[in-house]
Amino acid sequence: MARARLLTSAATATAAGLLLAATAVQPAAALTPVQDPIPVRPGMGFQGLVNGKSVGAAIEMGCFGPITPGQTGHPLAGQYIEADTVVPSATTGGYTGSAGTSLVVSVAGSATGTVQLIGVLNNFYAPLPLPTSITLPCSGTAKVAFSPAPSSPTARDSVVAATLVSQP
Known part of the structure; x- marks a missing residue:
């Protein structure tokens, strides 16, 4: 026993x-604890993120072969956009203003200037896949804008400059 x-x-x-x-x-x-989504509401400061970055962001493009000036392609799968809350500031970052309950996310490539809708975020800390269906230049830069909706006189966009990187 x-x-x-x-x-x-x-x-x-x-x-x-x-x-x-x-x-x-x-x-x-x-x-590291995972942040639960927080609904977008009026009076909130925020920053947009492209693949987890608000500064130095990159979007990998599916462009094959030698790249020629003006050539366009599509973002590779597995990339995302997101918005996180930050302390509101009068000079930096985005602000939902007095009415914002969602963020409309769009992108414009420097070479084309055409604005394309990526999607709508209703929550902070909730990644949204970057659509592979949009068309952007194979290289250069793009501006990804996170715009509060509905807008108000106090609303302010958060804009992320992203480098477009050709991936074979």
Whole structure:
């Protein structure tokens, strides 16, 4: 009987040690809490993000072969846009104003200047896939605008400058 108790205690201690070791080697990113979506409401400061960045953002383009001036293509799959809340500022970032309950996201390529709708965000911290159906220049820059809707005199867009990067 004492031997059975000893074996059970040893097995329990071994299992506990393995569990502790497994949790100790988790990467830091796995320990970072995920932000729940927050509804877009009036009076909120925000920043737009393209692939997780508000500065130095890039959009990878599916453009194959040698790139010629004026050539266009489509964004590669797996990219996203998102908006996060920030402390409202009078000079930087976006602001939903007195009426904004959603953000209309559009993109314009520097070479074409054509504005294309990406989608509508009703929540902060809720990524939206970048459509592969839109057409942008294979290289250059694009401006992704996050515009509060409905608009008001106090509403302000957040605009992210993104580099268009050709990917073979």
